Amino acid sequence: MKPAPTLSSAFLHPAGQTLPEPLLALRKQRASALVNMPLPTRKTENWKYSSKYLKLSDDMAISLPAEGKAGTSLAIPGYKVVFTNGVMIPEASEYPDLDGISIQSFSDLDADEAQTLSVQLGSTLDHEQAQFARVNGARFEDGLLIRLQPGAVLDQPLFIIHNTAADACGSAYPRIYVEAGANSQMTLVEEYTSNGEAAVLVNTVTEFNLADGARITSIRLNMEGEQVQHIGATGVLQAQNSRFESHCVGFGGQLRRHDLQVRLEGEGAETKLNGVVVTQGKQHYDNHTSIDHVAANCNSEETYRNIAADQSHAIFNGRIHIHQDAQKSNADMNNKNLLLNNGAEIDTKPELEIYADDVKCAHGATIGQLDETSLFYLVSRGIGRREANVLLTMAFINELVSQIPVQAVRETAQLRLNDFFEQTFQEI
Amino acid sequence: MLSIKNLHASVEGKEILKGINLEIKAGEVHAIMGPNGSGKSTLSQVLAGNEAFEITSGEVTLNGDNLLDLATEERAREGIFLAFQYPVEIPGVSNLQFLRTAVNAMRKHRGEEEMNAAEFMKLAKEVSRQVDLDPAFLKRGVNEGFSGGEKKRNEIMQALLLQPKLAILDETDSGLDIDALQVVSNGVNALRAEDRAILMVTHYQRLLNHIVPDYVHVLAGGKIVKSGGRELALELEERGYGWLGIKDEDTSN
Ligand SMILES: Nc1ncnc2c1ncn2[C@@H]1O[C@H](COP(=O)(O)OP(=O)(O)OP(=O)(O)O)[C@@H](O)[C@H]1O
Ligand SMILES: [Mg+2]
Numbered sequence: 001m002k003p004a005p006t007l008s009s010a011f012l013h014p015a016g017q018t019l020p021e022p023l024l025a026l027r028k029q030r031a032s033a034l035v036n037m038p039l040p041t042r043k044t045e046n047w048k049y050s051s052k053y054l055k056l057s058d059d060m061a062i063s064l065p066a067e068g069k070a071g072t073s074l075a076i077p078g079y080k081v082v083f084t085n086g087v088m089i090p091e092a093s094e095y096p097d098l099d100g101i102s103i104q105s106f107s108d109l110d111a112d113e114a115q116t117l118s119v120q121l122g123s124t125l126d127h128e129q130a131q132f133a134r135v136n137g138a139r140f141e142d143g144l145l146i147r148l149q150p151g152a153v154l155d156q157p158l159f160i161i162h163n164t165a166a167d168a169c170g171s172a173y174p175r176i177y178v179e180a181g182a183n184s185q186m187t188l189v190e191e192y193t194s195n196g197e198a199a200v201l202v203n204t205v206t207e208f209n210l211a212d213g214a215r216i217t218s219i220r221l222n223m224e225g226e227q228v229q230h231i232g233a234t235g236v237l238q239a240q241n242s243r244f245e246s247h248c249v250g251f252g253g254q255l256r257r258h259d260l261q262v263r264l265e266g267e268g269a270e271t272k273l274n275g276v277v278v279t280q281g282k283q284h285y286d287n288h289t290s291i292d293h294v295a296a297n298c299n300s301e302e303t304y305r306n307i308a309a310d311q312s313h314a315i316f317n318g319r320i321h322i323h324q325d326a327q328k329s330n331a332d333m334n335n336k337n338l339l340l341n342n343g344a345e346i347d348t349k350p351e352l353e354i355y356a357d358d359v360k361c362a363h364g365a366t367i368g369q370l371d372e373t374s375l376f377y378l379v380s381r382g383i384g385r386r387e388a389n390v391l392l393t394m395a396f397i398n399e400l401v402s403q404i405p406v407q408a409v410r411e412t413a414q415l416r417l418n419d420f421f422e423q424t425f426q427e428i
Numbered sequence: 429m430l431s432i433k434n435l436h437a438s439v440e441g442k443e444i445l446k447g448i449n450l451e452i453k454a455g456e457v458h459a460i461m462g463p464n465g466s467g468k469s470t471l472s473q474v475l476a477g478n479e480a481f482e483i484t485s486g487e488v489t490l491n492g493d494n495l496l497d498l499a500t501e502e503r504a505r506e507g508i509f510l511a512f513q514y515p516v517e518i519p520g521v522s523n524l525q526f527l528r529t530a531v532n533a534m535r536k537h538r539g540e541e542e543m544n545a546a547e548f549m550k551l552a553k554e555v556s557r558q559v560d561l562d563p564a565f566l567k568r569g570v571n572e573g574f575s576g577g578e579k580k581r582n583e584i585m586q587a588l589l590l591q592p593k594l595a596i597l598d599e600t601d602s603g604l605d606i607d608a609l610q611v612v613s614n615g616v617n618a619l620r621a622e623d624r625a626i627l628m629v630t631h632y633q634r635l636l637n638h639i640v641p642d643y644v645h646v647l648a649g650g651k652i653v654k655s656g657g658r659e660l661a662l663e664l665e666e667r668g669y670g671w672l673g674i675k676d677e678d679t680s681n
Contacts, residue, residue, distance in 0.1 A: 372480075377516040377570075380476050381530035381586060382504035382537065391529065395520025395569075 007037040007135065010061035015173075016087075016141050018107050020114035026121065031138035037131070046129055049315045049347050050286040053255040054229065057169065060201050063141060064170035075408055078156035084163050085172040087142040100152030100184075106143040106175070117145055121177060124207040124235030129290060130259040133233040136173045136205040143175030148184035150211070157187040157219075157406050164194040164202050164228060171201035178207065180214035180242075187217040189409060192232075194224040199254075204232035210242035212266060219409050220258070222250035223416060226283070229255035240266030240295075247404045248275040249413045251420070252283025252312055260289045264298035264326075274404075275304035276397050276413075278420050279312035279344075286315040291333075293326040293359075302333040305397050308344035309424040319351040322359050329359040337367040338396050340424060386428045390421045429454045429625045430475075430495075430594055435486035437474050443484070444470045446650035452594070457626045459636060459661065462647035463669055468629045469513050471647065472598045476510035477503050490594065505537040507593030511583035511600045513629070518570035523582070526570045527552055531589055552589070558618070559585045560611045576603035584615040595619055597628040601635040613638030633665040648674040 012031045017024060040047030040054065047054075066087030081103065082092035088105035095103050109117065125133050144160060162174040178188065190206060202224065208216055224230055230253065236244050250256055262271045277285045291300045306314035316335045337346040348365045370392050378388035394417070401417075404410045430452040437445040444467045452458055460468055474481050475488065477500030488495040490506060498506065518526070531551075532542040543551070553563045559581040571579050580600050587595050597616065601609055616639050619626060628639065636644075636658060644660040645652045646669070654660065654672055 374516050374518050376478055376480075376500060377512065377518070378526070378530075379499070379501040380478075380504055380510055381526075381590065382501055382533040383526075383529050384501055384533060385499075387529060387533070388501075391521050391526070392518070395518060398520045 005039040005041065007034060007039055008056065008058050008061060009035070010058040011135060012138065013061065015063040015139055019142070020107070020109050020111055022111065022114040022118040023106055026118040027138055027140065030134060034134060034138050037134065040131065046288060046317070049313070050255065050257060050284065053284045055199075055254075056201065059169040060171050060199065062170040063139070064164065064166050064172050064200065066141070067165070075411070076159045077408055078159070080159040080161060081144055082161045082163065083142070083144070083174055084165055086140065086162070086174045088144065095158060098152070098154070100149035101154055102145070102147045103158070104145050106140070106145060109145065117177060120179070120209070121207070124209060124237045124261070124263070125205070125233055126261055126290070129288070130233035130235075130261065132203055132231040133205045136175060136203045136233075139171070139173040139203070140175040141173060143177065146176070146178045146186070146188075148180045148186060148214070150181035150183060152181065152184045154186035157189050159189045159191065162190065162192045162204065164200055164224065166194070166196040166198040166200045168198050169200065170198070171203060174202070174204040176206040178209065178216065180208065180210045180216055182211040183213040184211070185215045187219070187406065189219040189221065189406060191221045192224050192230065194228050197225070197227060199227050200229070202228055202230045202232075204230070206232070206234045208234070208236045208244065210236070210238045210244060212240045212242065214239070214242045216243075217245045217405060218247070219404060219406060220246070220248045221409055221412065222248075222256060222258070223412075224253055226253050228253050231255070231257045233259040234261070236260075236262040236271070238262065238264050238266060238269040238271065241268040242266065243270045245272045246274065247400075248287070249401075249404070249409070250275070250277045250285055250287075251416055252277070252279030252285045252314070254284065256285040258287050260287070262290070262300070263292040263294055264300065265294045267295045267297045269295065270299045271301070273300070273302040273304075274400050276400050277304070277306045277314050278417065279307070279314050280309040280420060280424055281312060282310070283312040284314075288317045288319075290319040290321070291331065293320070293322040293329040293331060296325060296327045296329070298326065299330045300332070303400060304335045305400055306335075306337045306346055307340065307393060307396060308337070308346050309340040311341070311343040313345045315346070316348045317351065318349070318363070320353070320361065320363070322354045322356050322361065324355040326356045327358045329356060329361070331359070331361045333363040335365040336396070337365070338393065339367060339369050340393070386425045389425045389428055393421065429491055430627075431489045433487050435474070435488060436484045437470060437481045438484055439470070439481050444481070444650055445474065448486070448650075448652060450645065450652060452625045452627060454625055455622045456643065457620065457628070457639065457641045458643045458645065459641040460627065460629045460645050460647050461631065461661065461664055463674065466648045467650045468647050469598055472510055472513075472596045472629060475596055476500060476508060501533070504590075505534060509587050509590055509592030509595045511580075511587060511595065511597040513598040513602075515571045515579040515583055517572050517574075519572045521570050522566070523568055523570050524549070524552060524566040527566070527586065527589055530586070534590055555585050555588045558588060559615050560608075561585060577605060577608045580604060580612060581608065584612050587619055588615060593624055595624070595626045597626065599629055599631065601630050601632060609635070609638065633661040636661050646672060648672065
């Protein structure tokens with residue numbers, strides 16, 4: 001029998017040493033735990049559809065240098081923090097010094113702050129499910145720490161641009177940690193972009209820790225190039241009456257994986273997860289979401305849509321776990337999928353584990369094609385075939401795109417969608 | 429304007445239209461009546477270009493040009509309009525966006541400038557009033573959750589916006605209350621013009637009181653078995669289809 005593949009030791013080598021000591025120590029300790037980390041294969045349940053897209057090489061283990069032009073597709077109206085290859089670029093960043101809100105790169109933290117953070121990093125995630133978050137923990141070069149004091153409200157969205165710039169093979173490990181004090185509020189946009197044609201790994205971790213009554217809106221826009229292998233994890237912990245809202249918009253590539261884990265730990269917490277994925281050519285996209293209803297009286301509402309064209313492959317796995325004490329939980333999960341070509345593949349799987357008896361839990365998943373009758377109706381009014389296809393495809397995700405609360409993101413998503421339509425329906 | 433010669437069409441290997449002959453001139457209004465399942469909607473859909481139906485023989489010309497060679501959207505741009513018996517619901521596409529896209533596709537085809545959102549909104553509001561549909565319906569998804577009557581009014585609204593040469597109305601009167609029937613009939617009468625023809629499928633002679641046809645045809649078993657003036661409709665109302673020798677197997681197919 002062939003031995004199970006493990007993460008090459010090349011990935012364990014220490015990276016830059018500019019972080020404060022407590023974080024260097026943390027990284028080292030995490031690296032030692034990675035020795036012989038098994039790599040997912042098609043027998044690994046949570047990677048079974050995606051392992052074949054994962055192509056790691058020793059060259060890829062090299063940390064990409066924090067240089068190169070930072071690109072973004074967003075016309076950014078407000079506050080922004082720019083990272084290149086996981087390292088913050090202060091010259092390109094612009095954000096205010098506001099009362100009760102601190103936005104700092106990991107490298108700028110003093111020893112005490114770094115010590116506090118080193119205990120928090122990773123605490124929101126189940127690393128059994130998000131294996132690659134471990135790699136990030138051993139490799140992050142820098143990161144962004146946002147602390148909102150109780151009651152603090154960020155008046156505009158904060159854009160965090162994570163750009164991967166690579167002339168050669170390598171990897172980047174973006175990391176964000178958000179601690180939202182009681183009743184604080186913010187909207188955060190993460191955009192992942194890339195330039196350069198080299199094969200790279202982008203391995204991200206974003207964490208949100210919401211205290212009582214905190215309200216966070218998180219928008220994640222994945223716009224990276226074809227050759228990028230993106231493996232990201234987002235962990236969310238929610239205390240009483242907090243509200244988390246997530247909008248993920250992703251375009252496919254060689255490998256795209258996002259694990260989104262939400263734990264509703266305080267009564268009355270609410271979470272809303274929206275996701276739109278669009279793939280074409282031979283692209284891939286895999287969303288794994290997991291919602292743990294730990295406390296009673298929490299609501300979760302999840303809506304994901306995949307559109308797969310050509311020979312692309314999209315995957316949605318939605319887990320909902322309602323713990324024994326989580327009475328009066330209300331969970332609603334809905335995943336609809338649109339196959340634009342026969343060669344495309346979509347795999348969808350709801351995973352429900354319910355241990356409380358007084359709960360409402362609804363789920364639905366469908367896979368379909370564009371409706372011929374609707375197409376005929378549109379073209380019978382003189383609308384061109386191509387345009388009719390675009391209208392119907394857009395109709396499939398309109399509801400979700402229009403809910404994205406930041407206009408710049410909606411516009412960017414729309415432009416990219418137009419490119420997608422242009423290519424996908426070019427022969428019509 | 430429209431000339432149909434010996435048209436045969438089938439669906440899933442089953443022949444539905446079994447040799448239709450029909451001539452419609454500009455300015456005329458023709459009514460088609462006939463039992464359920466006799467092929468009235470099939471004929472309408474075939475004329476509009478629905479590819480679910482296979483044309484096995486015959487020819488159809490519009491102003492001398494072969495219609496059957498044209499794709500559905502090209503037929504629409506040449507002036508064919510079909511008001512569907514069952515208008516399609518398309519959630520996620522707003523009625524306004526749908527209508528504007530259609531109107532602009534036609535304008536583009538005629539080499540006219542496209543209408544911007546504001547111009548179109550003005551026009552659409554006018555026309556929606558004409559069919560007594562609250563402009564709020566423009567914002568909803570295409571036919572989404574519309575009542576039966578609202579769907580029919582939305583169809584007539586489209587005809588008024590698109591100003592076709594040949595309007596085919598497939599049971600646009602069914603499911604309408606008395607007031608709505610009046611509104612829809614007014615809409616259809618507004619379409620009547622020297623250079624336009626109307627082909628309407630109906631089960632009820634009462635529609636023909638509002639929209640007086642020049643000719644009435646009876647379609648049964650995939651063929652036109654009888655044609656006449658508007659008095660034929662009255663006769664059908666009184667006597668049913670039996671006297672025409674339409675057998676049960678023809679009506680039930
Ligand atoms: N897609 C289809 N597949 C199979 N049979 C079909 C299809 N479309 C129509 N038919 C059959 O063709 C026949 C004619 O149908 P059509 O809808 O044209 O009748 P109609 O005259 O419009 O009837 P109605 O008065 O009830 O509207 C019916 O027997 C119908 O079942
Ligand atoms: Mg019919």
